[in-house]
Amino acid sequence: MRDWVNLAVGSRGGRGSRGSREWGVWGENINLINLFNTFNQLIMRELKALIFDVDGTLAETERDGHRIAFNRAFAEANLNWIWSESLYGELLEISGGKERIRYYLQQYHPDLMEDLDTLIPQLHQDKTNHYRHLLSLGEIQLRPGVKRLIEEAYQEGIRLAIATTSTLANALALIEKHLNPQWFEVIAAGDIVPNKKPAPDIYNYVLNKMQLSPDQCLVFEDSFHGLQASFDAGLQTVITLHDYTKHQDFSLASVVLNHLGEPNNNFKIFKGDMNNKGYLDLELCQKLIINY
Numbered sequence: 001m002r003d004w005v006n007l008a009v010g011s012r013g014g015r016g017s018r019g020s021r022e023w024g025v026w027g028e029n030i031n032l033i034n035l036f037n038t039f040n041q042l043i044m045r046e047l048k049a050l051i052f053d054v055d056g057t058l059a060e061t062e063r064d065g066h067r068i069a070f071n072r073a074f075a076e077a078n079l080n081w082i083w084s085e086s087l088y089g090e091l092l093e094i095s096g097g098k099e100r101i102r103y104y105l106q107q108y109h110p111d112l113m114e115d116l117d118t119l120i121p122q123l124h125q126d127k128t129n130h131y132r133h134l135l136s137l138g139e140i141q142l143r144p145g146v147k148r149l150i151e152e153a154y155q156e157g158i159r160l161a162i163a164t165t166s167t168l169a170n171a172l173a174l175i176e177k178h179l180n181p182q183w184f185e186v187i188a189a190g191d192i193v194p195n196k197k198p199a200p201d202i203y204n205y206v207l208n209k210m211q212l213s214p215d216q217c218l219v220f221e222d223s224f225h226g227l228q229a230s231f232d233a234g235l236q237t238v239i240t241l242h243d244y245t246k247h248q249d250f251s252l253a254s255v256v257l258n259h260l261g262e263p264n265n266n267f268k269i270f271k272g273d274m275n276n277k278g279y280l281d282l283e284l285c286q287k288l289i290i291n292y
């Protein structure tokens with residue numbers, strides 16, 4: 001479809017440049033061009049894909065998932081480091097588990113004599129094993145509305161992708177437990193791009209892989225860093241808040257909700273026009289794209 005649209009835009013450009021003369025011969029006027037442009041815009045504005053962040057968006061994985069796994073890895077290595085809920089909130093300013101450990105050591109244990117380039121990957125691998133084990137036990141559930149919307153999109157042929165800072169193994173553990181990795185055309189995770197969120201790299205990577213333009217996609221995020229990344233890639237974003245992110249600045253978001261909602265568990269709206277609906281479905285997603 002996209003190729004066809006490009007072809008159409010291209011051929012219009014060609015005619016236009018040869019001629020305003022040609023249009024003049026046929027007695028056509030600018031209205032026809034406007035109509036054509038509007039038609040093209042509407043085609044371009046058709047929703048093609050939903051792109052989901054993982055941690056905090058698909059599920060509230062941080063406090064009772066990643067944090068617990070980090071602490072278990074530290075304890076197993078006989079390190080007396082405990083990341084409390086509030087300290088972890090501070091550390092979430094740093095995206096990526098390996099980067100987070102390094103930042104913690106710089107801030108709280110700057111005198112540590114260990115070789116960090118060996119210690120950090122080891123700790124992080126142990127943490128990944130603990131995290132995957134936690135998820136396999138089913139201790140972390142998806143957030144309201146996530147599975148419903150993803151299933152609806154999949155059934156309707158809307159393309160799906162993941163854009164996360166998490167390590168691929170960790171992202172997959174959640175998706176395998178509660179969804180289906182096959183539903184996602186692209187699962188972009190962790191170190192696949194040089195710069196993690198808030199850099200836009202991971203979203204640009206997904207757009208490039210799917211050969212889509214930003215105005216054909218809707219992103220789902222939970223954090224300021226995630227929003228910064230999607231916004232800088234030119235994407236429109238729905239934010240679902242949680243305890244760790246509810247005080248952050250989401251003025252760049254199109255919509256801010258407490259969760260995506262279910263027919264029997266409606267969302268609360270903090271920003272955006274949701275057409276008097278209580279849960280986000282594909283029809284609403286499409287509306288958000290057209291109004292972009």
Ligand code: XBP
Binds near residue numbers: 053095098164166167
């Ligand atoms: C959140 C992150 C991740 C997780 C930890 O990513 O920053 O680093 O906290 O996962 P997102 P890893 O919200 O983009 O999914 O230890 O696997 O990095």
Ligand code: MG
Binds near residue numbers: 053054
């Ligand atoms: Mg997140």
